[in-house]
Amino acid sequence: MAEKVLLLGNEAIARGAYEAGCQVAAAYPGTPSTEILETIARKYKDIRSQWSPNEKVALEVATGAAIAGVRSLAAMKHVGLNVAADPLFTFSYTGINSGLVIINADDPGPWSSQNEQDNRHTARAAKVPMIEPSDPAEAKEFTKLAFEMSEKFDVPVIVRITTRIAHSQGLVELGELSGLPEKDFVRRPAKHVMIPVFVRQRHKFKEDEQIPRLRDFSNNSGLNRIEWGKSSKRGIITDSVAYQYVKETCPDDSILKIGMCWPMPDRLIKEFAGGVEEICIVEELDPYIEDYVKSLGIHVNIGKNTIPILSELTPEIVNEALNGKIAARNVPLYESSKIPERPPLLCAGCPHGFVYQVLKKLDLHVNGDIGCYTLGVLPPYSAMHTQGCMGASIGMHLGMEKAKPEMAEKSVAIIGDSTFVHSGITALIDLVYNKGTGTVIILDNRTTAMTGHQEHPATGKTISGEETHTLDLAMLSKAVGVRRVVTVDPKNMDEFERVVKEEVAAREPSVIISLRKCALQK
């Protein structure tokens, strides 16, 4: 009997990539996807793995590898796929050569993200097939299958997981490495260079040939499957981890399990609806399945009219919505207002703490960014006032100055080292190019801390710990045209305060590199 081991969903995906003969894997860390590449780098060293500066580059690297002729993978969180959307939408047309799999981790809750977007919509918009495992065992199998699908249909394939699959463990049956399928690189510019004349051909191929074949596959492959229950009264259509909650709470009902959500299985849905008296749809986030089912003219009895769009589902939400069962409270009530919350905090000795003490004292407007330092919005600092996405701090900072020039002397942009490399550099170029005078503080703690201390181009180490070139953030800032670049240790708070005051007052762009290692790093 094959060995069964306990794996996190993310570890299972790494194992699936290994068993499928994947040879190149790239990612930018982001909760809940980070452990996929970490596991590949630690356990499957034959796969050339790397942290890329951002998700767009990661997807481009993986695509290059696939077109060169080896199976490759890119992994990212849901908002990372926004960053990689540009290559995604076009590589959807060009197709691949060897298999290309994109792992997309959505974060309903959210637990560790700036939004709760539902990337099933992205698959549909990009016309890229998407498959959805519902537990770690399926996560491994679906990842392997995704490589086969990618080659069969000549298109990247997205495997969508959510936090509850990424960070939940289950027993996974291990398989063997099946070989390293390789293909030759063949020059095919009409397929791989998207000038309009070739775009038209490729889009036509997609619409006329690829999507109909994908839809057949969606109907027939077994990824979408009907599980007829004891009762044919109620039929429940469900996907991802919600399937597990339905199995747990509605053991007698008939289920259509959606394992491939784009393209949707039209014939299978009609067959299912024909075999039951009423249709219920249990899905997290948006009414993605529901909208499609309704577009087929099928009445939906319970869907988003009952089940929330917000946050993640739980077994009790499903049990209440479908069975009217309200979870019993088995203990008396303790006055909950007496229980203090335990919000996440900056760690003891965290360099960001020194920075925030100074920014708070100077009462500056702070345009923030994504990282541990986003916690500066909360007490005791309460010293971050805007934030949006990776790299947004610098562009927003410039925009405020354009709107109200006097704001430049009352505000700063703060951005972490890894986030700056991810997508702050182009905004800094903009600030110089368009004659801003703002101050950017790079919180350089020499790591990607929030996601668990990953290397990045300015740390001088690769994902596997090998020495490599260290991107010099001061030199880079000077190269884009910032003349005032100061490096200072924020623990020296008097000096730090003096520098911030001076640079904010200066009538030209400044970069302050606040250099101090993360307190959790040796």
Next chain:
Amino acid sequence: MNIIFTGVGGQGVILSGKILMGAAQNAGYDIKESEVHGMAQRGGTVDCCVRYAKKLYSPLIELGTADYIVSFELIEIMRKLDYLAPDGRLIVNDLKIDPAPVQTGEMKYPNDISEWLRANIKNSQVIDTEGALKDLGSRKSLNIVMLGALSKHLEFSNEQWKDAITEQIKPQLLEMNLKAFALGQTL
């Protein structure tokens, strides 16, 4: 069996879950688990749900169905009470770690928790781990002490526990942690 471990980031909550799962796997059960990573770990509440049975689906434990809730800190148990099954048992470490609103003086740490638990919940066990941790000379084994306390109620043999601990703990720390487990069983 539905078991929740809860505590504060850094207390080793997730490792406890891993060891329990190892024991359940050694005993031939299907297992599902769910844990917290990312921003939630920066000094915030950390929990992990472990389920084992012949066949399971949900990685989350439904409200009102936890057989055991093991809390490494006193107020953390209060956030999980709604998960307790009618005959469920609480095992709570009598340790107060001040959360931010207490540190800043905004709120007081409630001082009636252990009395309230004893008075209101039939199967509640508030345990003092200080002596055991002093004996061990390390506070890092708290999670294993708590596992030891839980183990008395579960069906797994000491061999199955030992194998599961050995699998997860570095060899140089193994002896201390096996001792921590044994001390936990005496609480």
